Amino acid sequence: MSFIKKFIEQETINRRNLLLGAAYGVGGLVAAKTLGAGSAQAALTDPAVAWSYRNRTNPYWNEIVSGGEAFVESLGKSKDFLTHLINEGSSEKSLSDVKSLLAKTNGNLALAIDTNDAPNARPVVESVAEAGAYVSTLWNKTDDLHPWDFGDNYVSHMSWSDEGPAEKTARILLDAMGGKGGVVHLGGIASNNPAIERLNGLKNALKDYPDVELLDAQPADWDTQKANQVMSSFLTRYGDEITGVHCANDTIAYGVLEALRAEGIEDMPIVSYDGNPQAVDLVGQGKILATVFTNPHWGGGITAALAYHAAIGSFKPSEEPNEHREFYGPTVFITPDDAAEFKKSFIENVPTYDWTDFWGPSNGQIMYK
Amino acid sequence: MNDLLTRDMLVKWAPLIVLIVLVLMFALIEPRFFSVRNFARIGISSAPALMVAIGVTFIIIMGSIDLSMEGTVSVCAVAFAFCFLALGGTLWSAAWLALPLALVVGAVIGLINGLVHVKLKIPSFMASLAMGFVGTGFALLLTGGDRVRIEDEAFRSLLTVRWFNFPIMCYVALAFLLIAWFIQTRTTLGRNFYAVGGGEELAHASGLNVNRVRVLGFMLAGVFYAVGALLAVGRIGIAETATGSNFMFVSITSVVVGGTALWGGIGGVFNTLIGVLIVNVIGNGMVVVGLPGYVQDGVLGLLVIIAVVLSTDRKSVDFVK
Missing domain, CATH: 3.40.50.2300 (Response regulator)
Known part of the structure; x- marks a missing residue:
């Protein structure tokens, strides 16, 4: 069977399962709220959603951010609801923009970010956690920085091993x-x-x-x-x-x-x-x-979705296993046999993803050498 | 003293000597470097850069600088590609109109560039750098970050059809080099560039409309950037925002290495030809002799400094800014 077929089938099955799971999750949340099951870890209401990245001139980052926009549209908001923090390749700008936005939103923020370089991930994550906001990272972080060391506020990290x-x-x-x-x-x-x-x-x-x-x-x-x-x-x-x-x-x-x-x-x-x-x-x-x-569109959307859903309390990151906190993004092989099929399902129509299927297409826990 | 060995003669011919020494050096290390096929490859990589470098040569002769080439090349390339495809997508239809149109686009950007510099009295360094960014942004806006492919066989014959082992684009570049030489030596405008670069106050006092010369210079540069853009698209068959990348470094370096002085008034388009060849021979030669990638940038920088030391007459200036 071709890579693509397998990928799509896997996707469909996961989507079905997770739709059910998500329905259950949202139901549970509503129930908890009506029952007044107080907010021990205060979940946020209607947090701002932001993507912090290099810039849009690169087709790859353009795809990532278009995924983030697709995600906020799936919430019934307009594209403009997504705040863009553009670091232009500067870690200093990346960090100071995040701090400004945290101050502006008073910590009511779900942030997706590539911190530009690995050492910058720690100060970003620490500022976010301190403000009580939620962050998911993509690509850059040092090997000694782990989401599970920050309770719920550092939701997840996704990367690719090439x-x-x-x-x-x-x-x-x-x-x-x-x-x-x-x-x-x-x-x-x-x-x-x-x-x-x-x-x-x-x-x-x-x-x-x-x-x-x-x-x-x-x-x-x-x-x-x-x-x-x-x-x-x-x-x-x-x-x-x-x-x-x-x-x-x-x-x-x-x-x-x-x-x-x-x-x-x-x-x-x-x-x-x-x-x-x-x-x-x-x-x-x-x-x-x-x-x-590597499906950057999905990667960009799901990183924002993870931060957002953790922020509103759809799931509690600290109760998830480690492979749901640090994981590899999807890889799909395209060979002459399946190029036509791939083109039909991924390029001619961008698939509508289920942004609550957080880990379906992911590729296992990140291993450190 | 022997007339052939005066200082002036030496300075005049130094860039060519540098080029010949480089070619011999690479040929000694790796004989395969010294082949017609490889010279054709160097020709292909030099042709677009030569056009851009000739454009900026005029500006540098005036004692100004133009850093807008990356943005201008991108806009011209993208504008050409969109028009070419919209008008039929092959040279044998109305689409050939996209060629002159690209030149017009280049001239218009140069005109704006020159007016911003002259009318708003912003130094050419800043005005042109800013225009370059505007151009890159505009090209991105046009393409939305996508690449535009030009598949037309007739247009791509610039690369694929060879006369005497060299692709057509090399001859096109040569033709434009001759046009540039004609402008430089046989027109009033060309001589005015030298007048402005050699002493602006003097030129102004002798009744020359310096501002007009400057604006025309930037327009002319824009046209040559556009030719460079067309050859760059011909070379890889893709027009995109990144088409203009790297042209700034290559063109300015080439002009200076060729012996045109950054303070103006000295040099010309044939110096630029030698300069472009030096830079591309170094680039090609380093890969051909098998230098590791991380050494190449450092070596390129060193060779550029050495080439400048050898090929410019620093005795004639009192200070360097």
Whole structure:
């Protein structure tokens, strides 16, 4: 069965279960309220919802935030109900914006945030907890910071481990190369965690393919034009020795494809990552052999939803198991066989998600090395 | 003393010598660097950058600076792509009108840029930097963060069709280089750029409308940015907000490395050609000889400093700002 089918089926089942669960949860909440079961951990009423992130010019963050907007719309509010805190890549701004908003809302706040870098997560979480507000984090936090150390106020953390999925796409690539020849890797910004993990994924896979040589790995900074130039330089250095290309993401793959086209090379095996719509089209045409979709729309929506529902008391985070507090986001593999199906169900219509199915598509508890 | 070896001659030819030394150095380390196919690759990566760098050369000769190229290139690329697709999506239809339209868009942005600088009396550094941000924001507004693909075979022949081993875009860039050279040496406007850069007060006192020259300079730069945008789209087949990324560093560096002085009045478009080639030879060469990625940025910075030291005549200025 294809990855997509499995994913969708899993989704549907989970959704059904959780709808029931959610109905029960809301019912319980109403009952508790009518019975005047006082608020020991004072749940908030009608908290403000905010997303704090880098900026919207990047398609990835655009998707994340569109998920946050879809979530607030599901509450019957307008898009504008979501407050945007834009840090422009500055941790200091990220923290000071959060503090201002906490002061403004008097702690009546459900916050979804990527704190820009890992060390900034602790001061953000501490300020939020101190103000009695609720926060869910995405991507960045240090390994020693855990939601369960903050009672209910630090609701959850979601991240992705790209090593496993990148290894899987690497295997698809290495098989397509017939298990021999030379592969080059074009990576993201060298210090970025996903860039490191995606290269590691390739290296892990290569251990099982002794006849394939990793000719070179160079950073292409997630940038199409840079990737284009790096790939053409690779062609000078290695020429026909290159029989496969492993790209750290889709934008890099576009640049690689054009560098190959300039040389009249049409059938080079290439794999990439991210599942952008154009990459999915290219997978459908067989020009890219595989890419990985991490569903940023869902990730952005569910992070806001977790903070919000914890804030209004739909569930009590401290009663949830650890794998519901720190977990990996979803990964969906897209190969030429299922590209068309994927496009139909994820790109042509953005699925309407059940934003109370908090953990359905997630991918297990975060493991630390 | 031998006439061929005077200081002036040496300074004049230093950028070319730097380029030749670099090529020989990379060729010695990795013989595969020295092949026609690789020169074609360097040509492809240089062509859009050359257009942008020529644009800013005119501004720098005037002693001003223009940092709006990233925004301008993005807006021109996106505007071109949308019009091209709306008018038929292939060069063999009315869509070819998108080409001149992109140049007009570039000129208009340059005009606004120049007027903001001259009329509001904002230093060109700040005015153009701000215009660049406006441009990037506007391009984002147009695309909504998406990429626009240009698939038309005729337009993409800029990259895919080769004459004498070099793709058409290299010849287009060469043609525009000649046009720029013509403007620089054979028109009043071109000579006025040097007059303004060499001594603005003097130029003004001799009856030259300096403000008009400045505005025209920014417009002309905008047109060349637009040509750069078209070649950049031709190279990767995608127009997006990020199309303009990195052009600021590459173009300013190239102009300076080529021997055009940032204080104005010295240099020209052929210096810029050499400068662009130096920067791209370094970029290509470092990957070809296999320097690790994390060393490359540092080495590029060092080589740029060395190239500037060798190729500009610092004796002729009293102070550096």
